[in-house]
Amino acid sequence: MNIQMQALGFSSARAAIFRPTALRLSAAVVVVALSIVSFGANSASAIDKTTWILPFAPDKHGLIHLLNPYRQPNSDYSAGHRGVDYRVAIGEQIFAPADGTIAFAGQVANRKLLTIKHNLNLVSELEPVCASSALGTVVRLGQAIATVCNDLPGYVWHCPDTCVHFSLRSNGKYLSPLALIGGLSPSRLLPLGRIG
Numbered sequence: 001m002n003i004q005m006q007a008l009g010f011s012s013a014r015a016a017i018f019r020p021t022a023l024r025l026s027a028a029v030v031v032v033a034l035s036i037v038s039f040g041a042n043s044a045s046a047i048d049k050t051t052w053i054l055p056f057a058p059d060k061h062g063l064i065h066l067l068n069p070y071r072q073p074n075s076d077y078s079a080g081h082r083g084v085d086y087r088v089a090i091g092e093q094i095f096a097p098a099d100g101t102i103a104f105a106g107q108v109a110n111r112k113l114l115t116i117k118h119n120l121n122l123v124s125e126l127e128p129v130c131a132s133s134a135l136g137t138v139v140r141l142g143q144a145i146a147t148v149c150n151d152l153p154g155y156v157w158h159c160p161d162t163c164v165h166f167s168l169r170s171n172g173k174y175l176s177p178l179a180l181i182g183g184l185s186p187s188r189l190l191p192l193g194r195i196g
Helices: 003-007 012-048
Strands: 067-068 086-089 093-095 100-108 111-117 124-129 130-132 144-148 163-170 173-175
Touching: 003 130, 100 130, 111 144
Parallel strands: none
Antiparallel strands: 067 086, 086 163, 093 144, 100 111, 111 124, 124 163, 130 144, 163 173
């Protein structure tokens, strides 16, 4: 019996019982951890193989104008901005951000929406857009699917300029579309006591 076991008050018999139990527990923890890592790696690699693009073309100068970034709410019911807003022009063409199927194309209250179901339980949504593709249409990455519109009385833009709102959900939870398109700024940890 080792000295650490004696210091903890285990007798030889208790130490013999303790070791196999500890080994079984350790083995179970390793198996569960490997399962989680394996599941996460498979999901991440599947998402990585899916190409995503912005659903509109850059302006005539080749620029993209992000007006409102994604802001994660503290809870499902608290304030936040569950998508990103880009400056566009009325009548501008909207493209499929990834392969998928049109799940909804129509009006909700005073705004026109387009929802696309993608693989891996991902759903993208664009507003205000007038769909040129019907419900159930299979769309491909970069395919023209709608135009930016404002044909409903009472629609209030939530941007200072004309914009398109682009949101993304994974299994019903919102996340920034930039997570798949690219463009998220990496987090930086600063030492305690320093600002800037």
